[in-house]
Amino acid sequence: MRIGELARRTAVSERSLRYYDKLGLIAAERTSGGHRDFPESTVGRVIRIQELFAAGLCSEKIGWLLPCLNDPGEGPAETATPELAEVLQVERDRIDRMIGDLLRSRDVLDEVIDEARAVH
Amino acid sequence: MRIGELARRTAVSERSLRYYDKLGLIAAERTSGGHRDFPESTVGRVIRIQELFAAGLCSEKIGWLLPCLNDPGEGPAETATPELAEVLQVERDRIDRMIGDLLRSRDVLDEVIDEARAVH
DNA sequence: GTAGGATCTGACACCGGTGTCAGATTCAAC
DNA sequence: GTTGAATCTGACACCGGTGTCAGATCCTAC
Numbered sequence: 138m139r140i141g142e143l144a145r146r147t148a149v150s151e152r153s154l155r156y157y158d159k160l161g162l163i164a165a166e167r168t169s170g171g172h173r174d175f176p177e178s179t180v181g182r183v184i185r186i187q188e189l190f191a192a193g194l195c196s197e198k199i200g201w202l203l204p205c206l207n208d209p210g211e212g213p214a215e216t217a218t219p220e221l222a223e224v225l226q227v228e229r230d231r232i233d234r235m236i237g238d239l240l241r242s243r244d245v246l247d248e249v250i251d252e253a254r255a256v257h
Numbered sequence: 258m259r260i261g262e263l264a265r266r267t268a269v270s271e272r273s274l275r276y277y278d279k280l281g282l283i284a285a286e287r288t289s290g291g292h293r294d295f296p297e298s299t300v301g302r303v304i305r306i307q308e309l310f311a312a313g314l315c316s317e318k319i320g321w322l323l324p325c326l327n328d329p330g331e332g333p334a335e336t337a338t339p340e341l342a343e344v345l346q347v348e349r350d351r352i353d354r355m356i357g358d359l360l361r362s363r364d365v366l367d368e369v370i371d372e373a374r375a376v377h
Numbered sequence: 378g379t380a381g382g383a384t385c386t387g388a389c390a391c392c393g394g395t396g397t398c399a400g401a402t403t404c405a406a407c
Numbered sequence: 408g409t410t411g412a413a414t415c416t417g418a419c420a421c422c423g424g425t426g427t428c429a430g431a432t433c434c435t436a437c
Binding site: 185187188189191192194202205206216217218219221222225226228229232233235236238239240241242243245246247248249250252253254256257 | 305307308309311312314322325326336337338339341342345346348349352353355356358359360361362363365366367369370372373374376377
């Protein structure tokens with residue numbers, strides 16, 4: 138599919154998609170004229186990439202991680218090396234702490250919002 | 258307490274603490290020589306601020322939110338206006354989606370890590 | 378008083394994903 | 408062919424919390 142459709146279906150800007158392509162996080166065939174042609178499976182991959190960005194992983198580590206995922210439509214997954222697993226473990230723990238932070242912050246907001254609702 | 262001790266106890270850099278002070282997120286007395294002197298309650302407040310930053314709130318909204326919290330050692334909490342509550346609701350929902358993203362990302366990492374452990 | 382550590386202010390830079398623009402080229406429909 | 412929409416590349420800028428440095432001043436213990 139073309140980049141426009143991919144952008145629509147993933148709610149990610151064409152700018153970002155071209156950036157992902159340049160980094161090698163997604164791959165596209167090219168038409169004779171040079172336009173990108175993405176396979177269907179790229180939709181899921183882009184969404185996954187966005188989630189990982191949101192989780193604070195940098196593009197480099199995402200690039201390491203992606204080959205180890207077995208997403209439908211992608212080739213067979215590689216197995217992470219022990220070195221990569223170690224890196225990912227650090228990220229995993231960071232994400233875990235982050236989830237804790239977010240839960241606490243969500244609770245704080247809920248309290249303030251509920252209080253406002255009760256009064257006004 | 259002095260900024261050095263506050264930095265040690267919160268694991269937040271002096272640079273950031275001065276920044277929070279400048280923004281009015283935390284408040285300090287000043288010694289006759291101009292050095293900041295923070296009350297004990299600032300420790301908890303700084304940690305809270307860090308959590309809210311981690312949750313993606315900008316300093317401006319944190320500044321709106323903080324007066325509505327009743328933290329030990331701080332003065333009586335204000336009640337959020339309906340306008341503020343609306344703003345916070347948007348943030349709250351964003352955080353909620355973010356938590357979902359993070360849980361998915363954590364699961365992805367766990368899978369890859371476990372697979373690597375199993376093989377090597 | 379004095380030395381050495383702590384703190385002060387101000388300024389500059391970074392990070393890295395994203396927005397946006399310009400100008401050229403391609404695609405698809407008529 | 409032609410035309411309008413879509414896509415291409417490349418470049419510049421932003422954001423906003425944080426790191427870091429310089430030079431001056433303060434504080435505390437001797």
